[in-house]
Amino acid sequence: QSALTQPASVSGSPGQSITISCTGTSSDLGDYNYVSWYQQHPGKAPKLMIYEVSNRPSGISNRFSGSKSGNTASLTISGLQAEDEAEYYCSSYTSSSYVIFGGGTHLTVL
Amino acid sequence: VQLVESGGGLIQPGGSLRLSCAASGLTVSSNYMSWVRQAPGKGLEWVSVIYSGGSTYYADSVKGRFTISRDSSKNTLYLQMNSLRVEDTAVYYCAREYEGNYYMDVWGKGTTVTVSS
Numbered sequence: 001q002s003a004l005t006q007p008a009s010v011s012g013s014p015g016q017s018i019t020i021s022c023t024g025t026s027s028d029l030g031d032y033n034y035v036s037w038y039q040q041h042p043g044k045a046p047k048l049m050i051y052e053v054s055n056r057p058s059g060i061s062n063r064f065s066g067s068k069s070g071n072t073a074s075l076t077i078s079g080l081q082a083e084d085e086a087e088y089y090c091s092s093y094t095s096s097s098y099v100i101f102g103g104g105t106h107l108t109v110l
Numbered sequence: 111v112q113l114v115e116s117g118g119g120l121i122q123p124g125g126s127l128r129l130s131c132a133a134s135g136l137t138v139s140s141n142y143m144s145w146v147r148q149a150p151g152k153g154l155e156w157v158s159v160i161y162s163g164g165s166t167y168y169a170d171s172v173k174g175r176f177t178i179s180r181d182s183s184k185n186t187l188y189l190q191m192n193s194l195r196v197e198d199t200a201v202y203y204c205a206r207e208y209e210g211n212y213y214m215d216v217w218g219k220g221t222t223v224t225v226s227s
Contacts, residue, residue, distance in 0.1 A: 003153065014185070032213040034213065045217040045218065045220055048213060048214060048215045051213040058117070066184075089154050091212075092212070098159060098169070098212075099159075104153040
């Protein structure tokens with residue numbers, strides 16, 4: 001099964017808001033609310049930022065929020081900070097192969 | 111809570127390798143535990159999961175070649191990798207899948223597997 005579709009890159013200035021989209025199908029995020037988002041800095045392990053579409057784990061800033069509409073999920077980061085610059089991956093349960101990830105989006109803070 | 115992977119290295123195509131993931135602060139056998147890999151410069155790819163009840167599942171790309179298992183006495187997760195291919199080259203992460211809800215909330219730092227002649 002193909003990966004979920006994410007834009008290769010997004011950028012924003014400090015203090016601005018950005019949104020990263022993640023598009024799937026009715027076999028994955030379209031039919032299930034098991035959508036999660038991960039942040040990964042170079043050379044580091046992924047870090048859970050959002051789970052079950054819009055829930056934040058303890059310790060994650062409320063500047064990070066998630067949503068879903070139809071076959072597309074979104075991660076919004078408000079009040080961009082330099083440390084937000086990283087790779088972001090969406091993930092979803094899929095009825096065909098358990099868990100599937102997006103291809104990743106590189107966020108540049110200008 | 112900590113997960114520490116080990117066992118990676120350089121291996122020739124067709125060879126075998128066993129990865130380990132030692133856990134502290136969580137009980138491997140009471141959790142859903144996954145392996146996720148990341149090829150150089152590429153995205154994340156889910157590889158395998160073992161449920162707390164013992165059921166196991168695999169990505170199509172590794173089915174029949176990889177085996178996930180655990181040792182309760184050592185609180186350690188394993189990934190036995192046989193018939194390795196060049197395309198299996200990646201950083202392999204072990205991760206806890208929280209209560210079987212398809213998201214990974216605890217990750218190790220990863221171990222690197224390089225398959226090359």
